[in-house]
Amino acid sequence: MNPTHRFQCLKSYQASYWFCVVVCALLIGLGAYCALTMEHAGHIVSGMNNHVVWGLPHVFAVSLIVSASGALNGATLASVFGNPHYKPIARLSVALAMCLLIGGLLVLVLDLGRPDRLIVAMTTYNFRSIFAWNIFLYTGFLIIGVGYLWMMMEKRFHRHVLTAGRIALFWRIVLTSGTGCIFGFLVGRNALDSALLAPMFIALSLVMGTAALSLVLVVLAKWQPAVLTTALIQSLNRVLIWFLLALLYFSVVHHLTNLYVSEHHDIERHLLSGEHAALFWVGHILLGVIAPIVIIVSRKPEFALITRMVVSSACALLGSAALLYVIIIGSQSSPQVLFPGKTVVQSSFGDGGFTSYQPSLWEWGLGIGGVFLALLLCLVVLRVLPLLPESTHGSGLRVNGVQSALEPSDSTDHSAASVAVSGS
Amino acid sequence: MxxxxxxxxxxxxxxxxxxxxxxxxxxxxxxxxxxxxxxxxxxxxxxxxKGVTGKHRWGLLIDTTKCATGCDACVRGCNAEHGINSTGNPDTDAQWIRKIELKDNLTGQLSSLPMMCQHCESAPCVDVCPTGASFKRADGVVLVNKHTCIGCRYCMMACPYKARSFIHEPITDQLTRAPRGKGTVESCTLCVHRIDASGSQPAEKSAEKTVQQPACAVSCKEDAHNAITFGDLNDPDSEIVQAIERSQAQQVRADLNLNTGVRYTRL
Amino acid sequence: MRFRLPHVMLLLIGLLLMNTVAADNSGPIIPKGKGEQCVADTDFMRRNHMDLIVHQRDETVIRGIRDEPFSLAECVDCHVQTDANAKPIRIDAEGQFCSSCHTYVAAKIDCFGCHAAVPDPIDDKKLGFAPAANEAIEAYLARNLAENNSVGDRSSVESNRLAAKNPPDLAQTHDALRTFRQKHVQAAHSARTPLHRESVLR
CATH class of the missing domain: 1.10.10 (Arc Repressor Mutant, subunit A)
Structure with missing residues (x-):
């Protein structure tokens, strides 16, 4: 390990950078307002109720947390698996992962019934609860992220990068499994009662993290073209396909095993042909898995490589969020079977019936605020820490769109990367 | 000896x-x-x-053969006891106890029963609570310590009986014996304030005689149904244990092995 | 005119003085509670009421002990005020017992989001201590005051330090307590409210 890349802070004073900052800040403000409203008025202003107790904010939070652990992939591929194309973006990958995690946790915390009691959650633990363990997994992830970044940024510690990368890899697998287990061991809910959710969440995190990293890279390339090389795009596209196939595999196996167990038939019917069927089939399967794969694999010349990456990543991200929505909301809106062999004729609490859940604008605001908080954090961190590869063409002078900025510089960037790698 | x-x-x-x-x-x-x-x-x-011990384990026996279709005396009794007022939306209102009418798929037999916190011995809600706010008292009553509940609702996700309610709106007209407020989770307490009030009686007396009945059982009795029996599951001679033995009472979702404190005859 | 440093400093000092003067004149006006004396000395209560309540709350919720003396319900019972129609006013309402001080020191009260801020209606009320509580109060105070006043495991370092400086007069507190309790129990009896009343429904 003897990286020859030089790193620098994001040095763009373009209007587009500040535009992004302002947009993020506005949306964060909106999110804060929504959170405050929900805290003040109570969850009555949300669409959540005593059937669907976890709603859209949890879909956002879990998406962000899962993306966070997946975004670490860039660094893992560089330092653990020695892939040279990822070395220039290893630092960015760690920083992005930490920012996404903070955004997700904030949404989770602000959706609590008593967010003012966060201190209780941080000081009182029930160690039988996977949720309590997750608090440690999350804070641990942040600490390990800081350590990892430090090893990468301090020349004297470069020899420890591999160790730090391995620890981070191990930790993120545990973290994602832990997140999956939050849902996986709920015996009372037929849709969730499955150990398959843990590996499925790992596949989900790989997909979402890679897609999020790709999109962030495209934006950053506007200001600092050196972050994206053709080889990197090709590699990102390639790994995304594999991750998508893995996700599809676990998704299919999950549903097939459920279909095998006859007590789960009702819930399967609900998930695959009921209220959330469109979201599952169109959102997850079509948009989230098939479309990205087809887009990446198709070699039509009219679509530039980078366009293919942007579209496929966006599709994969949305599709995976749709899958999370189906998992989280779908499992709650279907009835819990209390009396096998009997039909509920009447109940004041709607036992035996399906609940519909309509997320309110406050919930959308809170979730979106969390996403943009993560992005703003990232924009600020990149500005103050040298995490981006030094541009070979002077810093941030290209005003053109990403596409035009990238195509001509492809060859030079690529060769620069390969030269740097051959030196290591 | x-x-x-x-x-x-x-x-x-x-x-x-x-x-x-x-x-x-x-x-x-x-x-x-x-x-x-x-x-x-x-x-x-x-x-x-001082304080509760594991000497008793309080529980309920619901006789579904006596529980009347359409009667909600237990629900009204519970609501009055704990100051639970409806806002008109059953999906967000607190429902510590609810009535369910069932039809057997095979025989078409109709039955009626109240459903509430089953006070499990190995309660999933207690296992999953990150702060330990959801806890089981030494005498088997499963409670929410609202002082440490952060309102994450994981217990509601975990409860197989949908027995817990989250308070969605601010409340101002609480009763002294039943503190409850926005942003926390709550459920049937087995009228723990009544159990504790009986606890200061001399210990030599039989528990059966002195322990106050929960509000639902009292209401049911007042309506002359007598479908709810309250008692000590640890006492083999208690009325409730005898009745459970006699009637071969069952647990709801017995397959989960939670050893519930609420049992049902002729489920 | 340009602002110079001395100007700014004078302005700041002036503001500071104004603030002190205002504070001197408008200390919290705390409504008086029922009876002669609280369950403990006033100074003691001012410093330690939160620890007493927190301790009692854990005892009650987790261990089911409801007959010890420092319950929040008793606070409300004694300190609640009534309006012109003899209707009780929420104890956390503006200018009332809890909020007058808490507003003054800008400390949030986190009790009455859940707990009743007025006593239960008289016909629905469970008043007073259990007879056994007479001894319980004594034992409780002896136990906790003797332990250098650290009631409960959550008492703050600051209040311990304060209490170590001015240890409360035990004998005095006990005397006051006895008087108070006698009055209170009498009041409960005269209101003819059974201590452990079978609850009447509907």
Missing amino acids: KSTASNSPSNASAAARRRFLQGLGTIGAALVAGSAVLPANAQATVKEI
Whole structure:
């Protein structure tokens, strides 16, 4: 390990950078307002109720947390698996992962019934609860992220990068499994009662993290073209396909095993042909898995490589969020079977019936605020820490769109990367 | 031990003898514990005895053959006892106890029963609570400590019986005996304030006689249905245990092995 | 005119003085509670009421001990005020017992989001201590005051430090307590409210 890349802070004073900052800040403000409203008025202003107790904010939070652990992939591929194309973006990958995690946790915390009691959650633990363990997994992830970044940024510690990368890899697998287990061991809910959710969440995190990293890279390339090389795009596209196939595999196996167990038939019917069927089939399967794969694999010349990456990543991200929505909301809106062999004729609490859940604008605001908080954090961190590869063409002078900025510089960037790698 | 047994009246029933021996054992244990603690701090022993212990495990038996279709006396009794007022939306209102009418898929037989917190011995809600706010008291009553509940609703996700309610709106007209407020989770407390009020009675009296019945059981009795029996599941001679044995009462979702404190006859 | 440093400093000092003067004149006006004396000395209560309540709350919720003396319900019972129609006013309402001080020191009260801020209606009320509580109060105070006043495991370092400086007069507190309790129990009896009343429904 003897990286020859030089790193620098994001040095763009373009209007587009500040535009992004302002947009993020506005949306964060909106999110804060929504959170405050929900805290003040109570969850009555949300669409959540005593059937669907976890709603859209949890879909956002879990998406962000899962993306966070997946975004670490860039660094893992560089330092653990020695892939040279990822070395220039290893630092960015760690920083992005930490920012996404903070955004997700904030949404989770602000959706609590008593967010003012966060201190209780941080000081009182029930160690039988996977949720309590997750608090440690999350804070641990942040600490390990800081350590990892430090090893990468301090020349004297470069020899420890591999160790730090391995620890981070191990930790993120545990973290994602832990997140999956939050849902996986709920015996009372037929849709969730499955150990398959843990590996499925790992596949989900790989997909979402890679897609999020790709999109962030495209934006950053506007200001600092050196972050994206053709080889990197090709590699990102390639790994995304594999991750998508893995996700599809676990998704299919999950549903097939459920279909095998006859007590789960009702819930399967609900998930695959009921209220959330469109979201599952169109959102997850079509948009989230098939479309990205087809887009990446198709070699039509009219679509530039980078366009293919942007579209496929966006599709994969949305599709995976749709899958999370189906998992989280779908499992709650279907009835819990209390009396096998009997039909509920009447109940004041709607036992035996399906609940519909309509997320309110406050919930959308809170979730979106969390996403943009993560992005703003990232924009600020990149500005103050040298995490981006030094541009070979002077810093941030290209005003053109990403596409035009990238195509001509492809060859030079690529060769620069390969030269740097051959030196290591 | 043998000599004490022979000292007891020979015509005493087996149960009485068992109780007597249990009592001796308890006294012996208390003496041992007392002598161990006494030199350190005399007051500690006072503290030891105070508060709920595992001696009792409170539970309910619901006789579905007596529970009347369309009757919601238990629900009304519970709501009055705990100051639960409806806002008109059953999906967000607190429902500590609810009535369910069932039809058997095979025979078409109709039945009716109340559903509430089942006070499981191995309660999923207690396992999943990150702060330990959802807890089981020594006497088997599963409660939410609203002082440490952060309102994450994981317990509601975990409960197989949908027995918990999240408070969605600010509340201002609480009763002193039933504190409840926005942003926390709550459920049937087995009228724990009534159990505790009985707890200050002299311990020698039989628990059956002195422990106040929960509001739902009282209401049911007042409506002359008598479908809810409250009692000590740890006492083999108690009315509730006898009735459970007699009627072969079952647990709801017995497959989950939660050892519920609420049992149902003719489920 | 340009602002110079001395100007700014004078302005700041002036503001500071104004603030002190205002504070001197408008200390919290705390409504008086029922009876002669609280369950403990006023100074003691001012410093330690939160610890007493927190301790009692854990005892009650987790261990089911409801007959010890420092319950929040008793606070409300004694300190609640009534309006012109003899209707009780929420104890956390503006200017009332809890909020007058808490507003003054800008400390949030987190009790009455859940707990009743007025006593229960008289016909629905469970008033007073259990008879056994007479001894319990004594034992409780002896226990906790003797332990250098650290009631409960959550008492703050600051209040311990304060209490160590001015240890409360035990004998005095006990005397006051006894008087108070007698009055209170009498009041409960005269209101003819049974201590452990079978609850009447509907």
